[in-house]
Amino acid sequence: MHDIRALRENPEPYVKGWDSKGLSGSGLVGEITALDAKLRAAQTAWQTAQAERNDASKKIGQAKAGKDEAEAQRLMAQVEALKTTLETAQAEEREASQALNDLLAGLPNIPAEDVPWGKDEHDNVEVRRWGTPFAIAKPKDHVDLGEGLGLMDFEAAARMSGARFVVLKGELARLERALGQFMLDLQTREHGYLEVSPPLMVNDAAAYGTDKLPKFADQLFQTTDGRWLIPTAEVPLTSLVMGQIVAEEELPLRFTALTPCFRSEAGASGRDTRGMIRQHQFYKCELVSITAPEQSAAEHERMVECAEAVLKRLELPFRTMLLCTGDMGFGARKTYDLEVWLPSQETYREISSCSNVGDFQARRMDARSRAAGEKGTRFVHTLNGSGLAVGRTLVALMENYQDEGGRIAIPQALHPYLPGLTHIGGQG
């Protein structure tokens, strides 16, 4: 949610910010300012009428206490006359408030100053690159590899669930599990994140607070009783501070969770239809930080390094991209994507996204902090990142570690999690 006061006092950053996201900044700001003025006028009118009523009511109480029934009757008639004024004033206030809220709730966050201006992914900036793509002659993709091994079955998944699902079996299922454990252990033991096992279903408030609602309801799966399947553990992890006032001394809070993620992928038909790249359900090890406002930029850099560490340990070539204004997600002020090398596509593909959300979600969910001895509170900053998407990591690992015979080598870092297994597809 946006700070209407800040927007009122200094609209330029909002105009620029929304312009940079391909929206009409000046148009939106004009609309918001007009609605805001309307709301405040309605508020004042309503409050004036209420003050009048409250005053009369108080006098009625006094008159009754003084047994002055005639005066009480006179005042009651006076209040009665106010009734329609009150009702219309209230209706106007509600309408204006609703309109302003609806508009603001659907508008994306303002990019940070140091985010490159751009339209789409072509304007993203590579900030660093790690590792060198392996020389693989005629690389197979993970589908051919997995089906060749008899351990990856899209057809069985389609029969029971439909498109965009997969069945993993045997050593591939075990590899997926090992990857998840490895990521979780790395982030908790070496990077100080607190392991959390959160609910996979959340209510409207949690989905709204993490800016998935109202705009992206069609991207989510909803249960018959109205809850939402989490599209990422960002939702429950960030919601840990929803409505809370945390002690500033305890910041930053760092949470991680390995959970399934559920996405409807509405509107993605035709994109990445083959294989495990884009699924309705996948595991992800998520990182979430809750920080004081002045900590968030540094925490963001740290978080990216925590995600990069996974790829480095797994010895998978990747590059780190700073997303341009037009390619960033709805809530982000600044986002780094990690892209891993996929030999079959001869390109880098997104495997992690780390965003500094600023106070955007904190305002929506009313998450604040208070310094010891201080009276006031302020909104915290929230950050989230993948550390990493397990399904895509599995894909990257299979494709990068394949040999001519279609076997998959297991990188050193995973050996503790897969004792005795050096290759998938027969030992040798």
Place this chain on the structure above:
RNA sequence: GGAGAGGUGGCUGAGUGGUCGAAAGCACCGCACUCGAAAUGCGGCGUGCCUUUACGGGCACCGUGGGUUCGAAUCCCACCCUCUCCGCCA
């Protein structure tokens, strides 16, 4: 799922139609006492919003949303959540 109890400020907890934004205690802050601290005493101390150059004024908030009433923390309805007992169950 059934029966009952309950949701009040940072916390505990009183309040059951009008002078209650809310007693009291704890916590916290300031002052006094003290070499200092503790103890004690005095004072202060909710949030959001509107309005005002300022002092200030006003509105809302006692789980959420409706309703009754001139007036609701207080009465009524629905929902959510917590606790106790029963049932069922991984």
